[in-house]
Amino acid sequence: MFRTQIHQLTFIFIVIESLLLIFLLLQKNNPSKFRFVLLTFLFLSYNITSGLIPDEKLGINRLSQDYIAFTVGIACALYLLYYIYTEYKIKPPRIISMRPVLYIAVLDFIFLFVIPYSITDDLNLSRNLFLLVPLLLTITIVVNVFVILIKRLRFQKNNYQTIRGICGMGGAVCLMSLPAVIIIFGDNQPIEHTSFSMGHIFLTIAYITSMNQKSRIPEKNLSKNPRLPLFDKLTDREKEIAMLIIENPKYTYQQLSASIHINDKTFSKHVSNIYKKLELPQRNKEELVDFLRPLYITMTS
Template sequence: MFGTSIHWTTFFYLLIDTFLLVIACVQSSRNRYTNLNRYLVLAGLFVLYNLTGGFLPFDGFPGPFILQYVITYGVAITMGIFLFHYIYREYDIRILNVHLTIANISIYGALCFFGLFLLPYYFTGSLDTARVCFTVPVSLICLYFLWAFYGRISKPKNPNKFVLRRNKLSLLSVICMILLPMLTLIGDYQWLTFTIVNTSFYAITAIEIDRYLYFLEHKKKMNALLNYYKAERNKEIAPKFFTRGLTGREIEMAMSVLDGRSYKEIGDEYFIAEKTASKHASNIFKKMRVKNRTEFMERFGKKKL
């Protein structure tokens, strides 16, 4: 299409992702008490991935030919790492397994790209050789990540339906993303590669939509929290943390606290440690200007709804 290598399916996904990005921007500006920053960044990266991966390479591009692959691979690696970061934040993961921190994953990606793609290409001049040297070890790292992540979420304790749906969608998103280096090795089949990779983003989008519907299901509890937040935000002496609002995870935790669940039960439900659940609760209490759980329940509990 347009005299470039972009396939019509890639262009179609580009339009969908751009539309979702615009909708998310509008929703984020209207509901300042929620935090969609991570989703906005992820959406922007997928739009950029469709643009660079679809339109590049082409003959009229200025500079050396390899520069186009540096751009496309760089965007794809950044997108994949940020999606993993998104998953880590969604599940409050710091270290998934041995050495699997986001910082280490970023280092692995950079080292593999420079050491196993650019150097082989420099010495051999063969794009196919560079692609094989790069994708094989990266695919192994991705499979290890999938194994560790599946082990983390495969045995939920006291999950609700929302958590189970999120687990399935998160797993689908990770599977589709880790297939990217393998699909690159197979060949340049845009209709297949971009369909699978964009499915990863749509799974994350489904998680955000499901979270929004989950909030609507608990509208009364939401109203008590958000109305208070709005009132406090409008005060001249409102503290700085009100400008950021409650994150999606904090609202989920707040509703669990209002349901009377212990921090251990909340931790089991969301696959986090009891201390992490307690830390989330402390952040919520600070933002809602209460001293402790008892005062939080008195102000926003069922009697107030």
């Protein structure tokens, strides 16, 4: 397309991501926005770079072009994983946490792609050698993300959170699709870019859903619900736990802590902070639920 290697589908993703990036830059700043802007920028870079490369017209040798394309792709995939872990507050097993995954990815890229490709000049061989480790890693990651998010979905009665959870699982599957699709289909730009970029689409839906949910709170008249200022003192994690308690009043704290994948001690500490910030004299779950119920109705109506 346009006398380049970019496929029409890749170009569509580039246009969507460019427009989304412009839109995001006009919005108010917050940590989630910053993370999502960076994610969008990396997906845009991935689609442009992998769409254009390799191209003899660029005046760069084929080896260097492939190194650039794979480096951008790896950076995008790693940040996608970081984004899912951070936005969904997932604490994975140590072996698939960010630092070990980063080390494994760098070493794998150097020893199973850069060196073999430099020696053999065989892209297919080097690519398949390199992608076996990421494929196994991403399968493990997807299973872990699914287990955690499905547990949370069992406790969720909030449609916003349900959509976010499903989109998070979709994003994880698309992460796994990158090495899988390249191994199976080889250098097939429309299939590779569509399957991987759908991860960004899923997380865009999750981001918009999250922003829409948060925007409902300021629209309410605080004078009609004096509990909102107290609730606003809570951290994001404490708000999540408070909402989890009111949505599942019959579950024990141990069951609730398991549903969001944190230990009992950490959960109890958050609950203690909730009682303190909400100025509840007695630390009784029924009293907490009674206090939060009108607020919950306000937020979800």
